[in-house]
Amino acid sequence: QSTLEQVQARGSLLCGSNEGLAGFAAPDANGVWQGFDVSLCRAIATAVLGDPQAVEFVPLTSQTRFTALAAGEVDVLVRNSTWTYSRDTDLNLDFVGVNYYDGQGFMVRSDLGVSSATELDGATVCIQTGTTTELNLADFFRVNNITYEPVPVATNAEGQQQYLAGACDVYTTDVSGLAATRATFENASEHVILPEIVSKEPLGPVVRHGDNDWGDIVRWTLNALVAAEEYGVTSANVRELAAAPTANPEINRLLGTEGELGAMMGLANDWAVNVIAAVGNYGEVFEQNIGENTPVGLARGLNAQWTDGGLLYSPPFR
Amino acid sequence: MADVTEPPRESFRLSQLLYDSRYRSLTIQVVAAMLIMALLVELVDNTVTNLAALGKDIGFGFLWTTAGYDINQQLIPFSSQDTHARAAVVGILNTLLVAFLGCILATVIGVLAGVLRLSKNWLIARIMTVYVEAMRNTPLLIWILIVFAVMTEATPQPREFREGGSASMILWDSVAISNRGVYIPRPVWAEGSGLVVAVFLLSIVGIFALRWYARRRQEATGQQLPVLWISLGLFFVPALLAYFVMGRPVSLEYPELGGFNFTGGVQIRNSFIALWLALSLYTSAFIAEIVRAGILAVSKGQTEASFALGLQPNRTMQLIILPQALRVIIPPLISQYLNLTKNSSLAIAVGYMDVRSTLGGITINQTGRELEGMLLLGIFYLITSLIISALMNLYNSSVKLKER
Amino acid sequence: MSDTHAHSVAFARDTMLPPAPPPPGETGAIRWIRENLFSSWSNGLLTIVSIYLIWSILSAILPWTLQGIWDAGSLGECRAIRDERGLSTAACWAVINERWLQILFGFYPTDNQLLASWFYSDELAAAGGLEAVFGPGSNSTARIEFIAAMKADIGNLVVFFFGYWRPLMALALLVVAVAPILYSSLPRKLLWFSLAYPFVAVFLLWGGTIWGPVSVAVGLVAAILVGRVVAAASGALLGMLAGIVAVLAIFLNPLPFADIGLFPLLPHVTGVLNAAMPIGLEAIPSDDFGGFMLAIIIGTSGIVLSLPLGIVLALGRQSSMPLIKWICVTFIEVIRGVPLIVWLFTASLLLNYFLPPGTNFDLLLRVIIMVTLFASAYLAEVVRGGLAALPKGQYEAADSLGLDYWKAMRLIVLPQALKISIPGIVNTFIGLFKDTTLVVFIGLRDPLGLTNAIRATAEWNGIYWELYIFVGLLFFVFCFFMSRYSMYLERKLQTDRR
Amino acid sequence: MTELQTPIAEREIDRSQMKVSDEIAIEINNMNKWYGTFHVLRDINLTVNRGERIVICGPSGSGKSTLIRCINALEEHQKGSIVVDGTLLSNDLKNIDKIRSEVGMVFQHFNLFPHLTILENCTLAPIWVRKIPKREAEETAMYFLEKVKIPEQALKYPGQLSGGQQQRVAIARSLCMRPRIMLFDEPTSALDPEMIKEVLDTMIQLAEEGMTMLCVTHEMGFARSVANRVIFMDQGQIVEQNEPEPFFTDPQNERTKLFLSQILGH
Amino acid sequence: MTELQTPIAEREIDRSQMKVSDEIAIEINNMNKWYGTFHVLRDINLTVNRGERIVICGPSGSGKSTLIRCINALEEHQKGSIVVDGTLLSNDLKNIDKIRSEVGMVFQHFNLFPHLTILENCTLAPIWVRKIPKREAEETAMYFLEKVKIPEQALKYPGQLSGGQQQRVAIARSLCMRPRIMLFDEPTSALDPEMIKEVLDTMIQLAEEGMTMLCVTHEMGFARSVANRVIFMDQGQIVEQNEPEPFFTDPQNERTKLFLSQILGH
Numbered sequence A: 001q002s003t004l005e006q007v008q009a010r011g012s013l014l015c016g017s018n019e020g021l022a023g024f025a026a027p028d029a030n031g032v033w034q035g036f037d038v039s040l041c042r043a044i045a046t047a048v049l050g051d052p053q054a055v056e057f058v059p060l061t062s063q064t065r066f067t068a069l070a071a072g073e074v075d076v077l078v079r080n081s082t083w084t085y086s087r088d089t090d091l092n093l094d095f096v097g098v099n100y101y102d103g104q105g106f107m108v109r110s111d112l113g114v115s116s117a118t119e120l121d122g123a124t125v126c127i128q129t130g131t132t133t134e135l136n137l138a139d140f141f142r143v144n145n146i147t148y149e150p151v152p153v154a155t156n157a158e159g160q161q162q163y164l165a166g167a168c169d170v171y172t173t174d175v176s177g178l179a180a181t182r183a184t185f186e187n188a189s190e191h192v193i194l195p196e197i198v199s200k201e202p203l204g205p206v207v208r209h210g211d212n213d214w215g216d217i218v219r220w221t222l223n224a225l226v227a228a229e230e231y232g233v234t235s236a237n238v239r240e241l242a243a244a245p246t247a248n249p250e251i252n253r254l255l256g257t258e259g260e261l262g263a264m265m266g267l268a269n270d271w272a273v274n275v276i277a278a279v280g281n282y283g284e285v286f287e288q289n290i291g292e293n294t295p296v297g298l299a300r301g302l303n304a305q306w307t308d309g310g311l312l313y314s315p316p317f318r
Numbered sequence B: 001m002a003d004v005t006e007p008p009r010e011s012f013r014l015s016q017l018l019y020d021s022r023y024r025s026l027t028i029q030v031v032a033a034m035l036i037m038a039l040l041v042e043l044v045d046n047t048v049t050n051l052a053a054l055g056k057d058i059g060f061g062f063l064w065t066t067a068g069y070d071i072n073q074q075l076i077p078f079s080s081q082d083t084h085a086r087a088a089v090v091g092i093l094n095t096l097l098v099a100f101l102g103c104i105l106a107t108v109i110g111v112l113a114g115v116l117r118l119s120k121n122w123l124i125a126r127i128m129t130v131y132v133e134a135m136r137n138t139p140l141l142i143w144i145l146i147v148f149a150v151m152t153e154a155t156p157q158p159r160e161f162r163e164g165g166s167a168s169m170i171l172w173d174s175v176a177i178s179n180r181g182v183y184i185p186r187p188v189w190a191e192g193s194g195l196v197v198a199v200f201l202l203s204i205v206g207i208f209a210l211r212w213y214a215r216r217r218q219e220a221t222g223q224q225l226p227v228l229w230i231s232l233g234l235f236f237v238p239a240l241l242a243y244f245v246m247g248r249p250v251s252l253e254y255p256e257l258g259g260f261n262f263t264g265g266v267q268i269r270n271s272f273i274a275l276w277l278a279l280s281l282y283t284s285a286f287i288a289e290i291v292r293a294g295i296l297a298v299s300k301g302q303t304e305a306s307f308a309l310g311l312q313p314n315r316t317m318q319l320i321i322l323p324q325a326l327r328v329i330i331p332p333l334i335s336q337y338l339n340l341t342k343n344s345s346l347a348i349a350v351g352y353m354d355v356r357s358t359l360g361g362i363t364i365n366q367t368g369r370e371l372e373g374m375l376l377l378g379i380f381y382l383i384t385s386l387i388i389s390a391l392m393n394l395y396n397s398s399v400k401l402k403e404r
Numbered sequence C: 001m002s003d004t005h006a007h008s009v010a011f012a013r014d015t016m017l018p019p020a021p022p023p024p025g026e027t028g029a030i031r032w033i034r035e036n037l038f039s040s041w042s043n044g045l046l047t048i049v050s051i052y053l054i055w056s057i058l059s060a061i062l063p064w065t066l067q068g069i070w071d072a073g074s075l076g077e078c079r080a081i082r083d084e085r086g087l088s089t090a091a092c093w094a095v096i097n098e099r100w101l102q103i104l105f106g107f108y109p110t111d112n113q114l115l116a117s118w119f120y121s122d123e124l125a126a127a128g129g130l131e132a133v134f135g136p137g138s139n140s141t142a143r144i145e146f147i148a149a150m151k152a153d154i155g156n157l158v159v160f161f162f163g164y165w166r167p168l169m170a171l172a173l174l175v176v177a178v179a180p181i182l183y184s185s186l187p188r189k190l191l192w193f194s195l196a197y198p199f200v201a202v203f204l205l206w207g208g209t210i211w212g213p214v215s216v217a218v219g220l221v222a223a224i225l226v227g228r229v230v231a232a233a234s235g236a237l238l239g240m241l242a243g244i245v246a247v248l249a250i251f252l253n254p255l256p257f258a259d260i261g262l263f264p265l266l267p268h269v270t271g272v273l274n275a276a277m278p279i280g281l282e283a284i285p286s287d288d289f290g291g292f293m294l295a296i297i298i299g300t301s302g303i304v305l306s307l308p309l310g311i312v313l314a315l316g317r318q319s320s321m322p323l324i325k326w327i328c329v330t331f332i333e334v335i336r337g338v339p340l341i342v343w344l345f346t347a348s349l350l351l352n353y354f355l356p357p358g359t360n361f362d363l364l365l366r367v368i369i370m371v372t373l374f375a376s377a378y379l380a381e382v383v384r385g386g387l388a389a390l391p392k393g394q395y396e397a398a399d400s401l402g403l404d405y406w407k408a409m410r411l412i413v414l415p416q417a418l419k420i421s422i423p424g425i426v427n428t429f430i431g432l433f434k435d436t437t438l439v440v441f442i443g444l445r446d447p448l449g450l451t452n453a454i455r456a457t458a459e460w461n462g463i464y465w466e467l468y469i470f471v472g473l474l475f476f477v478f479c480f481f482m483s484r485y486s487m488y489l490e491r492k493l494q495t496d497r498r
Numbered sequence D, E: 001m002t003e004l005q006t007p008i009a010e011r012e013i014d015r016s017q018m019k020v021s022d023e024i025a026i027e028i029n030n031m032n033k034w035y036g037t038f039h040v041l042r043d044i045n046l047t048v049n050r051g052e053r054i055v056i057c058g059p060s061g062s063g064k065s066t067l068i069r070c071i072n073a074l075e076e077h078q079k080g081s082i083v084v085d086g087t088l089l090s091n092d093l094k095n096i097d098k099i100r101s102e103v104g105m106v107f108q109h110f111n112l113f114p115h116l117t118i119l120e121n122c123t124l125a126p127i128w129v130r131k132i133p134k135r136e137a138e139e140t141a142m143y144f145l146e147k148v149k150i151p152e153q154a155l156k157y158p159g160q161l162s163g164g165q166q167q168r169v170a171i172a173r174s175l176c177m178r179p180r181i182m183l184f185d186e187p188t189s190a191l192d193p194e195m196i197k198e199v200l201d202t203m204i205q206l207a208e209e210g211m212t213m214l215c216v217t218h219e220m221g222f223a224r225s226v227a228n229r230v231i232f233m234d235q236g237q238i239v240e241q242n243e244p245e246p247f248f249t250d251p252q253n254e255r256t257k258l259f260l261s262q263i264l265g266h
């Protein structure tokens, strides 16, 4: 039974998610999940099942996430996981795309007067265990020949507590995570994120190795969001654009008014329409959850469309 | 009825397998063995199939690859370039360290609380009851988190120790209690310090000799020496004398605030302290109950008999009550030690790098070898437990009261 | 009588002395204080030190607790209110006020239809009626908004009692089911309910069609019947075997080539029944379970399920058959030698490896399985103690009456041994219940996990004490009363035995 | 020791009923038993006819209990044969079951089931072993409880009864299985003097009804007035056996004499 | 009750040694004691001369144990005075210590120290309280163990001894402190009849050697043959005292009569 059939039979998507990272994935007071990663899950659910709410979020710790996916406890893992060589090959996972280009950074109090990570000799660094950041950190300090004292923490919340209490001078994780964390501080302005980005952290959805059809669906759902932004398709205008073929054949193929692209993946022809109507295009998702007007306040940066000098580049829908 | 002298030789019938007491248990055992084998085969087969489906194999080679991560508390040197195996050893040592110190502290607090719970002083007895009940009836994890939160939230940051900061070091500027841990001076051994250490060791030997001598003397003459005071004197005076005579060769390196942190001295990390304290406090409540029960188990008649013989209360405690109570106390006490050791795996809550966090946590996560990692981890705990319970059995059989 | 001489004077009393009151200072509060607080100067010192200790602890905690702020939307608001009131220290109980339901039940969904149709009928009508809001075609986002608004309006208490009636009812029935086991004065008929309770609880908590639990129960009963029939015909041993085979036949896939996985027969039966008579509750997936409820579910099912296993292990450990004994000892020692948290990680990381390919059950179920195995090892030791406490004469009397091993166990030995073991079982349960907090490490949302989730939100970022204290108190109250109960039982057993 | 003055003599004992038939109830041939390497029972030969009442006595540790426990298969013997009511006691569980349901046993410490009422104690085995309907089992139980004179205690628990009453319940419990042979292992030695009488009375009554009985006891009054035969055991062997009168008045073996002088001498 | 037939009579008791001197060993004046508000001892007046052997009897709960425990300062009294061997029993710890080392006490339940051998039980107090060298203490201990006729048990543990032997060890243990006064609190009531004899013999021997003894006991044989005086207590008061013969044959007080008729009547 393929994953797609399983999902359809079950009527809901099992989406491995973070246990709580503001802006990316966190349940609100009513237990409804919100966030950037969450939106991708909802998009996939819409594509496959037509209902953005038909998702079960399975919170996974950084330690359990890959095993959970490999064991089939979740259908797809969207939990700011870094795409690395060994994970892709040795762990038998398939990263099907990048929904956020990230890099590991450092956050310190501004009154420490530190302006570069290389000045952190002897500092105490809070770090989440079981992540690539741990390895990057070790590498960075070793290469720069400076010392540090790691304070391992299990969750972002704990890291934040330690950092704010001053139990560590530096908090390191992906810059997006840093920003998200800083956003919740009482005095966000008293903390700076240092300019060094010590690693490439392409975060993306993961599926099981060998689950190719399912991987296609996840990959192209993500691509659809990106492409929609590129072509100016938004949640507001998508129904209108989908009503009849437009002048732009790319849009037509994306929205199913031309060709039978949906059927190739075993989906309805208007799957992308539903997705965009339900969650919006990539830009909308970004702005709603982590954009500059949100408490997280991230700039698009690398995550801008290639047309705007970013890295987002959807292969053509044809 | 004919004379039956010998049971008639009957030939073996199949039903005997079930209805003959000689064969029945054999049958059952064979069936059980087959079932267990089948279960094991099934498990192994499933595992192999599942692993194959995931494209994994079983192997312990990962232990010899570079770990890549750093560990803050290391009893043996370790850097991120060392192997996973060494990281596991670092973790094991950390586990054993916190377990060992935890057992000691828990015993001290537990004995104190247990004895005080029996105090004639109503107030003290009540306070201890409250303490014991609060500890025993709340999950250990909550205590660990609370102690950790106290350590991080209620103690000053290192930067508070700067000029104009609100915190200052204690004990003549030698100890700093911060929310990153407690920094204490580190002894620096200069030339000649060997002698001081030697003198110190000798005086400890001397203390034992003294005790032995005091015993002999008492047996011979009945005279008792004030062993405690002489021992105390022996403990301090010769070493101090040697210290000054040798021109104070041992100096202390005091922790100093430099850069981000204190430098110099020895740092006892918060995570360690929190885990250690919480484990000790929690376990001490159980130990207190054990001690109390042990003392209560010695009947009142024993005390009365001792008093009637003219023994003083403290001698009664030393010679009559404690030796008897200990027999009752030690076995459950050791199983509490076992619990404490196992509970030290909750280090995960405070980021203390014990064996579960290194081998069972980061290593598994970095290498994806959960099967092998968990297996090794389980074996480590199992061996530790078995050793501790073997010691317990040894003790039990050695102190068993002689009965008719 | 000091003037009398022992040798010459015989003495006989002609009037008896009446009892006299003790001299002053020998009774009353003064004596009490003297005896209990100041019986010696060291005791007096201790008293003074303790009074100082109590005072300093209370003076640190009480103002903070009592001046706590109950009404605020976020930690920031709390701080503002505190400063406004000019307090130096104040707890922010508002977080408990807002989130206590979540700490109790996690993300277990409330029965919104019920709430809406009872308490919100006008607004429901305005929104287009039940069908429009909750029906199949309803716009999910709008529905969520409707529910949020409703809950905010009717208040947490109403939501607690009516929205969570399913877990509450399960809990209430649990009390009913456990009562006849703990109090032998209650009618024995109630034990039948105790037997049925697991199925009732599963249905209430997980919902779905009622035919699921019903057909499982019927299947089990059928298997037991088969076992008894065979046992009556050809002995207990064969009967048990037959029972086990029947269970396997009913519940597991009997045909290795039919690739339908677990429970091949039941889903079809259930499906048919459900189609014919659709009775059921809204199905709720295990992922939504959380909070204190999760601790109770894991703890209770762990103990209940581990009891039979623990008894079997204890009997096995006492067995005269070396192989059986050896197997049981190994199992018990291995389980007890390794910390629960390692077993939990095993459950979450490894258990699926050991199961047939394709089987997959949710984390909660796996945790319950692991906790059950874990508790059974501890229970085995408790039950073994009970078995050992039985005099040998009981076994001999049973033998001499011609009862076979299983009948002797069931009718004579176990009823007595288990009764002796109840305090131990309760203590094991307390331990297990406290240990359920460890599931937070494998991503289940127990109360502690929820404190993390709550702190992950912007409003309550940085709040610890209030949450820890609340969760700690929840556990304390529960465990304290249980431990008192087990002490009471112990005392009662002691006097019973005399 | 006060056994000789026990009040049995006060009661008219009707020996007319106590006929001994020619059928053999128990036949023990060359039976030997070891505990580990300790030879507890040595070459025991004993034939008990139906209706016989045999008292076994002997010093402590002489193997009396072991002997009667072997008859009930509570202990295994290693050599020789035991045939009870025509059934050979072997390793065959069916035979063991058969023998146990023919043979009732009363222990020194009663061994009542404390969690069951008196009535339930008595009906348990009939219901579960003989598969008799509950109603019927209860009727039988009440019949025997009346026989031992405590029908009014039927709904109490053993813990609420005195020792003598408990022992009588134990006897009734055995009788409910309608055994053809009763074994008693020092049934009165754990009782206070007043209660001994009650139990002995019950046992005498049983004897009068013709029950085959093997009784380990030092109640010489009982032996004299009821037994057909007294067996003296020492060091695992049957040293002497005889009818009660000659046994007590004119013991042949030295050891028997010594023993009798001890227990009767005080 | 079989006390009157206890085998004391069999033994020739040598009363010639049992002289009573004029020195006062214990003097109790108007002593009162309360447990809370319960008045256990009421106006006790008692003078014991050196060498006197006093038996105290009375119904259960009459305060016998309490009285002799007060003499040993195991219980505090609230009014009146107790002077032992010229030392006033007050709150002064030194006096208490002095009195305790002069007065030996033997308990109903022996209270031997189970973790020490018999020898260690006997040498413990001499070594730690009297500060006697171990060798010497052991010699004394063996002397007294021989006196109570169990020297061969010296290296065993109390758990390995019978009750009678244990009680004799307890007596020897007290004697090792060379007390001038011995208190016995029902020393034989926890023992089986055969063992009572052993212990009583030992006590008689002590009496013969002129030890001052206060003994709570119901062994009337012992009282008759050894005591100088029998004291009867009831409701915390001394109701009657007299020499044994007149006490038993001609009690004055109603209560005494009642009590004696009860314990002797059987």
Ligand SMILES: Nc1ncnc2c1ncn2[C@@H]1O[C@H](COP(=O)(O)OP(=O)(O)OP(=O)(O)O)[C@@H](O)[C@H]1O
Pocket (backbone or CB within 6 Å): D035, D038, D040, D058, D059, D060, D061, D062, D063, D064, D065, D066, D067
């Ligand atoms: N389970 C056993 N294992 C080893 N030896 C045993 C066992 N049971 C009894 N014995 C020994 O076998 C011998 C006979 O025991 P048995 O109980 O039959 O004696 P008895 O004549 O009934 O004595 P008593 O009058 O004390 O009941 C004794 O020496 C006893 O120590």
Ligand SMILES: Nc1ncnc2c1ncn2[C@@H]1O[C@H](COP(=O)(O)OP(=O)(O)OP(=O)(O)O)[C@@H](O)[C@H]1O
Pocket (backbone or CB within 6 Å): E035, E038, E040, E058, E059, E060, E061, E062, E063, E064, E065, E066, E067
């Ligand atoms: N510690 C105590 N607290 C309160 N009351 C006590 C205490 N000890 C004894 N009593 C009461 O004091 C009274 C006298 O007790 P005591 O033990 O002296 O009696 P006794 O004459 O020795 O009786 P027995 O023959 O049963 O030993 C009894 O009523 C008893 O209940």
Ligand SMILES: [Mg+2]
Pocket (backbone or CB within 6 Å): D064, D065, D066, D185, D186
């Ligand atoms: Mg016997």
Ligand SMILES: [Mg+2]
Pocket (backbone or CB within 6 Å): E064, E065, E066, E186
């Ligand atoms: Mg008394």
